[in-house]
Amino acid sequence: MEDKKNKFLFPLIVMASMFFLLGFITTMNNSLINYLRDAFRLNEVEKQLPNTFFYGAYILSIPVGYLLNRIGYKNGVLTGLGLVSLGFFLCIPGVAAGYYGFLCAVSVFAIGVVLLQVAANPYVNALGTPETAASRLTLTNALNSLATVIAPLFVSILIVSANTGGASDPKTVQGPFAGIGIATLVIVVIMFFLKLPEIKEGDPAEGVVSKVKSSAYKYPHMWLGSLAIFFYMGVEIGIPSFFADYSAKLHFSFDGEMRTKLLAYYWAGLMVDRVAGIFILRKYSARTILSFNAICGAVMLLLSLVLGSMGMDKVALVLFLGTGLMHSIMWPCIYNLALEDLGPHSKVGSGVIATSVIGAAILPIMMGGIQKSVGLIVAISCLFIYYAYITFFAVKGSKIRS
8 A cells, every 4th residue: 555655646746736837827817817908908808808718728628538548648748738838938929919819829828728637637536545536636736726826926026017117018928928938848848757657547546436337428427517617617717807896896996916916815715725625625525525615605705795885895805805715625526526436437527527617718708798788796696606506516416326
């Protein structure tokens, strides 16, 4: 048993570093929304397009799952990292060409992120016993969350605050993005020479399943979990995407740099509770923790809206950002429950589940349309629907097998 743990320790560390990179890129993209709105003079719908182009790439997750079956995890990670590096380099001429040129470059590194995401989650899930899978995913997601705290500060210090002349200049992203492209390229070279164990279909590390169905598509709980990821992305991305407008409604006049720094507290909430979740998930089931967090997140959001309408602006703002604590371990819990019992179909199942990350591309822009036509509070209230479904999946949907 000890030998097996040692065998999996190094690849787990490597995958944890991948989660850090994923978290950094994802949050950096989201943190740039309000900066780009000012730089390119965008409306409520247009400013959400970076999410649409970035998360829209997850529509490729199912074919990526099949691709991983053919080329393996390591080659999948190398290809993903290569595309990430290329995408960031393309952002340099892309941003000079205008908003849509920039978005096209974003879509390139987004495809790389999809490859990394689809490869990393089932690989971590398989690096040990099924009983501790949720805890391992939470551990790697804690590093993901650390990156989400650093990324807004990166955007604030190197991009937003670099505009000393007052007006936002989109070309400010070129230098930092070139740095990320170079750093990722270095990681590609290092990864090329690393030896990672290839976990094949049917490997006992994936767990022994007594009754394996003929296809991943025949597991109802996988589809229900995929929908839970779809709504979870609306929750996780919805809060920071609408933070600027909500804080303005609460009568705070934050500049772009301050807004970006404050968002670091939201992502820090995810990090803190994910670290705690490593230990909590060894005592309580993923279903219990997921349902508890979804209900508490909804309650905190409701209190924020109610207290904000009563003039208690500071408390409302803290509660709004504090939902990050509740969002912290939703992803690993949903992912683990959705992959439960899939056995040799885990790679394809992971592709199906990862496709639903497009919720972050669809839901915020839909909410932006609602904000434009009906109002901000109605748009934010859509999050209650997302919380409700996540609670259903935790309590009931994750148990359905036929």
